[in-house]
Amino acid sequence: MKKHATLRFLSIVTALVSYFMLLMGAIVTKTGSGKGCGNSWPICKGELIPESMPLESIIEYSHRIISSGAGMLILALTIWSWIVYRDNFRVKLFGIMSVFFVLLQGALGALTVMFEGPFIKKFMLALHFGFSLISFASVMLLVIQLYRLRDGKPDKSSGTPLSRGFGWSVWGLATYTYIAVYSGALVRHMEATMGCGYEFPSCGITKFPGFGSAAEIHMLHRYAGILLFVLTLCLLIVVLRKYRDNRDFVQGSWIAMILITLQAIAGIITVKTGGVLMAALLHTTIITIYFTAISYLCMLAGAPWKKRS
Structure with a gap:
C-alpha cells in the first residue's frame, strides 16, 4: 500500500x-x-x-x-x-x-x-x-x-533453529560490544587517541591496560578491540558449522566479520595518521554499523531467556 x-x-x-x-x-x-x-x-x-x-x-x-x-x-x-x-x-x-x-x-x-x-x-x-x-x-x-x-x-530467521545457549552467546557478544564501544569513547574523551604515539602494535614501555595514563587507556581499548575481533570470528565459525542453512544469520555474521576487520584497519589508520578527523569519523562510522549488525543478529536470535515451546 x-x-x-x-x-x-x-x-x-x-x-x-x-x-x-x-x-x-x-x-x-x-x-x-x-x-x-x-x-x-x-x-x-x-x-x-x-x-x-x-x-x-x-x-x-x-x-x-x-x-x-x-x-x-x-x-x-x-x-x-x-x-x-x-x-x-x-x-x-x-x-x-x-x-x-x-x-x-x-x-x-x-x-x-x-x-x-x-x-x-x-x-x-x-x-x-x-x-x-x-x-x-x-x-x-x-x-x-x-x-x-x-x-x-x-x-525469526528460517533454517536450523538456534540453540538457547547460542542465543545467549549472541546477546553476550552484543553486550560486550557495547562495553568495548565505551572504551573507545573513553579514549576519545580522555584525549588518549595518540596515547601510544604513532606506534602499533607496540605502545612504548606500556604493556598493560589501565586508567593511570593516556597510554594505558589507549591499550585498554586495543585489548578490548582484539577480543571483540576474536569473539566475532568465533561467532562466524559456529554459524558456518552449525547453522549454515540459516541464511539471515550467515549473512549477518559475515557482515559483522567484515565490519570488525575494517574497524581494526580504521583504528590502525587513525594511529598512523595522528588521529586526523576523517580517520576518526571512519572509525566511528564502522563501529556504528557493526553494533547495528550485532543488534540485528540479536533480533533474529530472539530472547533466549524465554522458554520455548
Whole structure:
C-alpha cells in the first residue's frame, strides 16, 4: 500500500538523519567544539541566532539542530509505525527504544554543556555517545522490521533453529560490544587517541591496560578491540558449522566479520595518521554499523531467556 511505502521512506530518512546526528557528535568531540555555544542550552550563547559564530559555535549548534530534527523524525516514525502495525511487538519495541534513547542522549548532552566537573563530564560524554548508538541501532532495526513485514518474512530467521545457549552467546557478544564501544569513547574523551604515539602494535614501555595514563587507556581499548575481533570470528565459525542453512544469520555474521576487520584497519589508520578527523569519523562510522549488525543478529536470535515451546 502507498501509505506503507511512505512510511518506509520516512524510516530511511530518519535513519540517515540519526546517523548524521551521531557523526556530528563525533565531530564536536574531535574538534573540541563542545563549548562552542557556552553554557546555554538549547539555544547558543543565550541567543537563538548569536551575533558571533566562530567555527566551533557553528559545529556545536549544527549538532544541536540535527539532533532536534532527528528527535522529531524518530517520534513521528514511531507514532506512525504504531498506528500502521499496532499488533507487531517488534515495531512497538524498536520505536519506543528509539524515542527513549534519543531523549536520554539529548538530556545527557544538555548536562555536559552545563556541567563543569572535568572527569564526570567526560564520563557523561562517553555515555552520551553510547546512548546515541543504541538509538541509532533501534532506528535501524525498526527500518529492517518494516521491510521484513513488507516482504512477508517471519519474525525469526528460517533454517536450523538456534540453540538457547547460542542465543545467549549472541546477546553476550552484543553486550560486550557495547562495553568495548565505551572504551573507545573513553579514549576519545580522555584525549588518549595518540596515547601510544604513532606506534602499533607496540605502545612504548606500556604493556598493560589501565586508567593511570593516556597510554594505558589507549591499550585498554586495543585489548578490548582484539577480543571483540576474536569473539566475532568465533561467532562466524559456529554459524558456518552449525547453522549454515540459516541464511539471515550467515549473512549477518559475515557482515559483522567484515565490519570488525575494517574497524581494526580504521583504528590502525587513525594511529598512523595522528588521529586526523576523517580517520576518526571512519572509525566511528564502522563501529556504528557493526553494533547495528550485532543488534540485528540479536533480533533474529530472539530472547533466549524465554522458554520455548
